[in-house]
Amino acid sequence: MKFKCTLLTDVILNRKSATEGSRQTLDFIPGNNFLGIVASQLYKEDIDAGKALTLFHTGDVKFGDAHPSSKGVRSLKIPAMMFYPKLKQMAEECYIHYLVPDLSCERIKNKQLKQCRSGFYCFSPSEKKMEKVGVERSFAIKSAYDKQNRRSKDEMMYGYESLEKGSEFYFEICFNDQSEQYKEEVKNCLVKGNKRIGRSRTAQYGLVKIEEFDYEQVGSGSQRKENLVTVYADGRLIFLDKFGIPTFRPTAADLGVDKGTICWDKSQIRTFQYAPWNYKRQAYETDRCGIEKGSVFVVEISEKKSLSTVGYVGSFQNEGFGKVIYNPEFFLADAEGKAMYQFIEPASDDENDELDKTDALKINSSLLKYLRGRRDEESLINDVYINVNQFVNEYSSLYKGDDSFAAQWGTIRKIAMKYRGEDLKTEIKNYLEHGVAFDKWNRKTRKEKLIGFIETREVDRLQKEIVNLAAEMAKVCK
Numbered sequence: 001m002k003f004k005c006t007l008l009t010d011v012i013l014n015r016k017s018a019t020e021g022s023r024q025t026l027d028f029i030p031g032n033n034f035l036g037i038v039a040s041q042l043y044k045e046d047i048d049a050g051k052a053l054t055l056f057h058t059g060d061v062k063f064g065d066a067h068p069s070s071k072g073v074r075s076l077k078i079p080a081m082m083f084y085p086k087l088k089q090m091a092e093e094c095y096i097h098y099l100v101p102d103l104s105c106e107r108i109k110n111k112q113l114k115q116c117r118s119g120f121y122c123f124s125p126s127e128k129k130m131e132k133v134g135v136e137r138s139f140a141i142k143s144a145y146d147k148q149n150r151r152s153k154d155e156m157m158y159g160y161e162s163l164e165k166g167s168e169f170y171f172e173i174c175f176n177d178q179s180e181q182y183k184e185e186v187k188n189c190l191v192k193g194n195k196r197i198g199r200s201r202t203a204q205y206g207l208v209k210i211e212e213f214d215y216e217q218v219g220s221g222s223q224r225k226e227n228l229v230t231v232y233a234d235g236r237l238i239f240l241d242k243f244g245i246p247t248f249r250p251t252a253a254d255l256g257v258d259k260g261t262i263c264w265d266k267s268q269i270r271t272f273q274y275a276p277w278n279y280k281r282q283a284y285e286t287d288r289c290g291i292e293k294g295s296v297f298v299v300e301i302s303e304k305k306s307l308s309t310v311g312y313v314g315s316f317q318n319e320g321f322g323k324v325i326y327n328p329e330f331f332l333a334d335a336e337g338k339a340m341y342q343f344i345e346p347a348s349d350d351e352n353d354e355l356d357k358t359d360a361l362k363i364n365s366s367l368l369k370y371l372r373g374r375r376d377e378e379s380l381i382n383d384v385y386i387n388v389n390q391f392v393n394e395y396s397s398l399y400k401g402d403d404s405f406a407a408q409w410g411t412i413r414k415i416a417m418k419y420r421g422e423d424l425k426t427e428i429k430n431y432l433e434h435g436v437a438f439d440k441w442n443r444k445t446r447k448e449k450l451i452g453f454i455e456t457r458e459v460d461r462l463q464k465e466i467v468n469l470a471a472e473m474a475k476v477c478k
Contacts, residue, residue, distance in 0.1 A: 001183060003190065004213035005029060005066050005169045010138050010162035011206055012199040016274055025161045027120065027135040028077075028293075029169050031063035031235075031320020032276075033197040034210075038063075038189040051182070059317040060179040061186065065235050065293075066169035068120050068133045074170040074217045075120035075133040077294035079232060080268035081331065082339060086112035091343040098230075098266040098298050100337030115268065117294075123218040123341065125329045131344040136164035162198075162205060170215045171320075174312070187212065218329055226304050228263070230331055231255045231297040235323035236272065238290035238315045246289040255324065256311045257299045266298040290314075290321070296331075380461060388468045391453055396476045398444045406477035408437055413470035420463040425454055428466070 013026040013033075039056050047055075054060050067075050081097050084090045094116075100108060121130040144156035175183055196206040239250040248271055252260035270292040275284040307326040314322040332340045399405060412428060419427050432438065432447045441447040457465055 001173045001175075001187060001212065002214055003034075003066075003171055003173070004069070004211055004215070005171060006209045006211075007163060007165045007167045007169075007207075008194060008209055009165050009204055009207040010140075011165075011197060011208065012160050012162045013197075014199060023159060023161055025137060025163055027163075028068070029066035029163075029171070029197065031065050031171065034066075034171065034173070034190065035063040035319055036279075037195050037197070037210075038186050041189045042185075054179050055182060055186070056318060059312075060176050061182070062174040062312060062317050062323075063320050064172045064174065064323060065320040066171035068135050069168050069170045069215065070122045070131060070133045072215050073122040073124070074215050075122045076218065076232075076234060078116045078119045078121055079296055079328075079330065080115055080117065080270055080294045081230075081232075081296040082116040083113035084116065086114055089343075090116060091345070094339040094341075094343065095337045096331055096333040096339050097268060097337075098228075098263075098296075099331070099333040101335070117270070121343075123330050125218060128332075128341050129344055130330060130341045136167060138162050138164045160200070160205075170213065170217075218325070227300055227302075228266075229257050229260065229299045229301055229307065230327055231257065231299060232325045232328045232331075233291060233293055233295040233297075233323075234310070234325050236290050236293055236321050237295070237313065237324070238288055238321050239313075240315055246287075248289070248291065250314070252299045254313060255297055255299060256313050256326075257301065257307070259303075260299040260301045263298045263300050267296060269295045269297070288316075380464070384461060384464050384468055387457070387465055388472055391449075391469060392472050392476065395449050396473075398446050398449065399473055399477050405437075405440060406474045408440065409470045409474040409477065411435070413467055413474075416463055416466035416470065421459050424462055424466065428454060 011025075011029070013029065015024045015026055035056060039052075042052070042055070067077075069075060082090070083095045083097050085093055093111075095113060097103075097113070097115075102108065120133045120135065122133055123130045139159060139161050141157060141159045143152040143158075145151075146153045173186060190210045191212060194207055194209050197208055198206045200206065237250075239247050239254050241247045248269070250262075252258070252262050255262070271290065272292045273287055273289045275287050277283075278285050309326065311324050311326065312322040313324055316322070330339070330341050334340065411431065415427050415431060416424060429451065432441050432450065435441075438447075441450075453469070454462065454466070
């Protein structure tokens, strides 16, 4: 069963359980949030033990992770198998690491390949494209409340990063034959009324709307090498060894590939560790250590075999852990190992608007406002200097060698410091025509050149230009 989760308010899903330091939010919604919604309602109805065991504990029902979406397609975490050259973008050049024929050759070494690690992408197998999905976040600073003194508590300020309201996430719930009978009951628990997930649910955070929605998702493709199977981690993977201890080195059988051997030199693995919070017991549970989303295993097999498109492996499958995709389509590459899929950045809301990069950053940020202001100020000053230098270069010969005339430019500067706009134009003209040194201004077309300069200037920048011009011309006279 496929669902869409729309955030009606900001949602907080902390990456780590630590209460100090930077708090970052997850960029997806773990499946245990949806398991908790169903469990909280059914336990209130005195659900029997056998039914509860089937729904929530055995893995017969798998509550999948919700990923950000775009245009009706569920996105996937960028595969760790994709690399791009240093100082370049993924859209320019991207390689499938295990398909590069010779990683030690000089040409590949010089590229200094970097691993793709962050972001979610929607894959389009028919068009061989992958489009990045933006995950919008917000940040707010909060303070604990002192009820006794009716004010904020001292030394109790903290910041929350959250997923921004309005975002849409897609997820699925899988049932087997034993749990098929509970599909409608689980669906009703999710879609009836708005729900709350994440932290600070009693405050303004965590309100979501869940509805059934049939979205698209990527599947398996043609095998690039017949003796290799790629296993992509759609969800986080947790494996336990024979002693029940978490391990980062599963076997090929643990990945659902019998009679195979994992090629660790070709695989790309990233790991995670966190301690889940048990709300019912109000305590942290044992640390969970596992393999992060986007990791890729390459398994060598002795004989070609058919595998299902998607499978679940490892532990805690009821909470969305363990989902894998076998031989995904986006690992297709040419003979040099270059990815056949084209990377596309998110399109703007109005593609007809040709926006400047700075205009596209119209967000509520004091830093960006300050930087835009500084940029405009620097541009204005640059134009002023260009105009003043042009006047000095063309007409400096009219004023050179007259030391007494330098005082006239000092008077012009004083007028410019006192007036602006049209009033500045009027005052300078009056001084040139009726001042004590009007006869000096009438020589060598001095007055006409200065009035011509004033008349051709923009009113809003006239004051700055006259002040700078007067200072420069006083130097010329001396």
